[in-house]
Amino acid sequence: MDLFAALESLIPAFQAGLDQAVSFPELEALRVDFLGRKGRLAQVMAHLPQTAPADRPRLGQSANEVKHRLTGLFEARKSALEAVMACAELARFDAGLPGRLPWRGSRHPCMLVMEEVCSVFSGLGYDIVSGREIELDYYNFEALNMPPDHPARDMQDTLYVAPGIVMRTHTSPMQVHAMLARRPPLAVIAPGKVYRRDSDLTHTPMFHQIEGLLVGANVSMADLRGTLTAFVRAVFGASTQVRFRPSFFPFTEPSAEVDISCFLCGGSGQEADGPCRVCKGTGWVEILGSGMVDPAVFTNVGYDPEVYTGFAFGMGIERIAMLKYGIGDLRMFFENDVRFLSQFA
Numbered sequence: 001m002d003l004f005a006a007l008e009s010l011i012p013a014f015q016a017g018l019d020q021a022v023s024f025p026e027l028e029a030l031r032v033d034f035l036g037r038k039g040r041l042a043q044v045m046a047h048l049p050q051t052a053p054a055d056r057p058r059l060g061q062s063a064n065e066v067k068h069r070l071t072g073l074f075e076a077r078k079s080a081l082e083a084v085m086a087c088a089e090l091a092r093f094d095a096g097l098p099g100r101l102p103w104r105g106s107r108h109p110c111m112l113v114m115e116e117v118c119s120v121f122s123g124l125g126y127d128i129v130s131g132r133e134i135e136l137d138y139y140n141f142e143a144l145n146m147p148p149d150h151p152a153r154d155m156q157d158t159l160y161v162a163p164g165i166v167m168r169t170h171t172s173p174m175q176v177h178a179m180l181a182r183r184p185p186l187a188v189i190a191p192g193k194v195y196r197r198d199s200d201l202t203h204t205p206m207f208h209q210i211e212g213l214l215v216g217a218n219v220s221m222a223d224l225r226g227t228l229t230a231f232v233r234a235v236f237g238a239s240t241q242v243r244f245r246p247s248f249f250p251f252t253e254p255s256a257e258v259d260i261s262c263f264l265c266g267g268s269g270q271e272a273d274g275p276c277r278v279c280k281g282t283g284w285v286e287i288l289g290s291g292m293v294d295p296a297v298f299t300n301v302g303y304d305p306e307v308y309t310g311f312a313f314g315m316g317i318e319r320i321a322m323l324k325y326g327i328g329d330l331r332m333f334f335e336n337d338v339r340f341l342s343q344f345a
Helices: 002-022 026-033 040-045 056-092 108-121 149-156 173-181 221-234 296-301 317-325 330-334 339-345
Strands: 134-136 160-162 164-168 186-197 206-216 242-249 251-263 284-293 311-317
Touching: 002 026, 002 040, 002 056, 026 040, 026 056, 040 056, 040 173, 108 221, 108 339, 149 284, 173 186, 173 206, 173 296, 186 251, 206 317, 221 242, 221 251, 221 284, 221 311, 221 317, 242 284, 251 311, 284 296, 284 317, 311 317, 317 330
Parallel strands: none
Antiparallel strands: 134 164, 160 164, 186 206, 206 311, 242 251, 251 284, 284 311
């Protein structure tokens, strides 16, 4: 068997096959037939041990040249076929058809509400501050008038990273950091993630808060009420009523829970079929806590409580979003269900 002639004969045979191939599957089948591990080129070279030793180097060189030539022919035919396919696709293209818009995501409802709240307070002259989510126990509790044995800590069962280091339970530590870094007057809000060991319909281990702080001379409870009333009506509507109820927070005194008139029943407490399911017939819905800054907190940051007064407030963003959008289960915010999130586009 003349192996040199057999090798040379592969080129015209391969070229003839390429000329007849009109699809990529046919082209690939032809490549495997000639250049595959068990293809025609491999079958010819299987006879190499039977040739004279002196002819083997030249035969190997000839085989490499034929393989290179076959590969070049294959690539050229493949490129030509791709060009033909592209022209065919272009010929079928109708420029008059409407385009296909890519899928677009939407802002998360919590982020929408956080940005809206920040915008309202920025308009009132508040600076936005942010800080670390892993906090020293001192800034998270002690500087805010909650020493290690204070029972108020039980309301904020938290996640400890190491002794004396916690995942912050509120963004209130930013009030301490802001007061340590600045002198009065100051007005700041601190949005961000916070962490507590809670998980049910209305609580999650991670959620978002915005804390607010205003300090100056002669700041009063009237200023607090006017500020929060302006905020509530900017977010929930000009007709929304506001109610303050006495409460307790360790870092404010006096303290107050803030309620708004129910958005569903308009404050009447009644729906067509009975008591309102949102406010449970009371006509009011709680949205945040507030109060005048405790003098002990001012002492901890080096402010003279005889000279300065101030107020603070804090709200859960998810809580505001639930009320604003009528959402019944807090966990829906974190399930990443596109059907739910796309409603806020």
